[in-house]
Amino acid sequence: MIRIIVADDHTLVRAGLHRILAGSDDLDVVGEASNGAEAMALLHATPCDVLMLDLSMPGRSGVDLIAQVKAEYPKVAILVLTMHGEEQYAVRALKAGAAGYLTKESAPAELVIAVRKVSGGGVYLSPAMAEKIAQDLTSARIDGPLYRRLSDREFDVFLMLARGLTLGEIAERLCVSAKTVSTYKARVLQKLQLGNQTELVHYAIRHELLRDNP
Structure with a gap:
């Protein structure tokens, strides 16, 4: 059994x-x-x-x-x-x-x-x-795309931002403060070398990370 x-x-x-x-x-x-x-x-x-x-x-x-x-x-x-x-x-x-x-x-x-x-x-x-x-492994470059450098929690926040969730909605899902989510957002933008959330959305689409919406 x-x-x-x-x-x-x-x-x-x-x-x-x-x-x-x-x-x-x-x-x-x-x-x-x-x-x-x-x-x-x-x-x-x-x-x-x-x-x-x-x-x-x-x-x-x-x-x-x-x-x-x-x-x-x-x-x-x-x-x-x-x-x-x-x-x-x-x-x-x-x-x-x-x-x-x-x-x-x-x-x-x-x-x-x-x-x-x-x-x-x-x-x-x-x-x-x-x-x-x-x-994904076959098409990846030797160093891999920048999003692979994100921590697990940063990657979670990244995808939720790319799907259009607000900081408050993300905070509620993760049981953290909106300020904490804002900090994660700043880290994500820095690691991905992006200037704002619009660029973040385009980045996610370009790398086909939103093919399956949960």
Whole structure:
């Protein structure tokens, strides 16, 4: 029996995932969490094999949470299930220690396959995501584009700004102050050598970072 903890801040999403996983005799959802702190508490109290994790829960960066889970519970396989279809999110998640990456548009059958694959020690990416990553690596220059120099949180802020979210909206999503978001914005513009948010949007479009809107 594969024991699973589902971590997602949307109650309906967790309920839907629970129903999908309950349809397989070898899968057992042993706990649910709505944020990173709850996920860590569950891992401490409830043995599990797979942590199914949303990257966009309130609070700390999802990539930071992946790194913490792998440091404290190295035997737990992490399967990211997220709305983010950009390959850069997948690359960052895998580097942090995730064993699989799926978008929420994936079919239920693919989700079950992915859980079984990562629980057995494998790595799972949808064919479309694997192709995106391969193309990105193939087309990248030796030094790589400037956006790769952004930290995980800076990259999150960068994409939200590019999608037109205000500083206040970003602050609410990340559970930080608008002033903190403003600081991140300044760092992003500096690292990408851009003068303003309009240039930032054009940069994101030029590098095809908005191909999949979450």
